[in-house]
Amino acid sequence: MIVLDKVSKIYPISKENQVAAVQDINLEIPMGEFLVITGRSGSGKTTLLNLAAGLTRPTSGRVLFEGVDWWSLPDREQSLTRNQKIGFVFQFPSLLPALTVLENIALPTIINHSQDFQEIYPRAVKLVETLGLSDKRSSYPRQLSAGQQQRVVIARALLNQPAVLLADEPTSNLDEQTELEIMELFAEIHQRTGITIVLVTHSAQLVRFGTQSVQMAVGQVVTKQT
Numbered sequence: 001m002i003v004l005d006k007v008s009k010i011y012p013i014s015k016e017n018q019v020a021a022v023q024d025i026n027l028e029i030p031m032g033e034f035l036v037i038t039g040r041s042g043s044g045k046t047t048l049l050n051l052a053a054g055l056t057r058p059t060s061g062r063v064l065f066e067g068v069d070w071w072s073l074p075d076r077e078q079s080l081t082r083n084q085k086i087g088f089v090f091q092f093p094s095l096l097p098a099l100t101v102l103e104n105i106a107l108p109t110i111i112n113h114s115q116d117f118q119e120i121y122p123r124a125v126k127l128v129e130t131l132g133l134s135d136k137r138s139s140y141p142r143q144l145s146a147g148q149q150q151r152v153v154i155a156r157a158l159l160n161q162p163a164v165l166l167a168d169e170p171t172s173n174l175d176e177q178t179e180l181e182i183m184e185l186f187a188e189i190h191q192r193t194g195i196t197i198v199l200v201t202h203s204a205q206l207v208r209f210g211t212q213s214v215q216m217a218v219g220q221v222v223t224k225q226t
């Protein structure tokens, strides 16, 4: 599904100095896996996700998405592929405060795929139900707990039925119990839909929710378990 082939990302920080956020990484993310990437702060996890999504251009190496090098595609094709194939979940919920739960979930699909709300509505309602938010669908983000907000973000990422879900520390803002609930939700979604999930966390304890895991240490993948 996604292949990183000897990928490095080097950031210049001054005339003399540079930082290798990711160095010579080879990683294959097969279709249908739930890959958990762990590593300390600064080890390059976010950079790796951005590379995988074609949001960051590698300094060297190639990143293939479904067999195609992201950087061989024109801009328009790149964003089209991203919009159709990838769902993103970030650490902080990032919902629009003036929109209801249902509107927040539907908005990206309306914008990116020029569908109207009526078309999306039944799917959004069903998804909200699946994620246990039925009674909250007309609520505003400020009326929800952090865990519920994160569920809305997950629903928003899933509405367009992407092939891959990329999640960057989606639970680090939550208490332990809620963290486990959200991780179970990811595992459940994975089992039910067969979607490919790449989830980044600094908590090694969350590895068990995935089907595969890799650990990053300062820009490099150091261990791999299946």
Ligand SMILES: Nc1ncnc2c1ncn2[C@@H]1O[C@H](COP(=O)(O)OP(=O)(O)OP(=O)(O)O)[C@@H](O)[C@H]1O
Binding pocket: 011, 012, 013, 019, 020, 021, 039, 040, 041, 042, 043, 044, 045, 046, 047, 048, 202
């Ligand atoms: N745009 C940038 N310019 C310069 N350096 C950067 C940039 N983005 C990341 N870095 C550096 O690359 C390294 C890896 O950063 P990255 O954000 O990928 O780490 P991370 O594992 O996601 O950390 P965290 O767990 O804190 O989110 C860090 O040393 C960071 O300072």
Ligand SMILES: [Mg+2]
Binding pocket: 045, 046, 047, 168
């Ligand atoms: Mg990060």
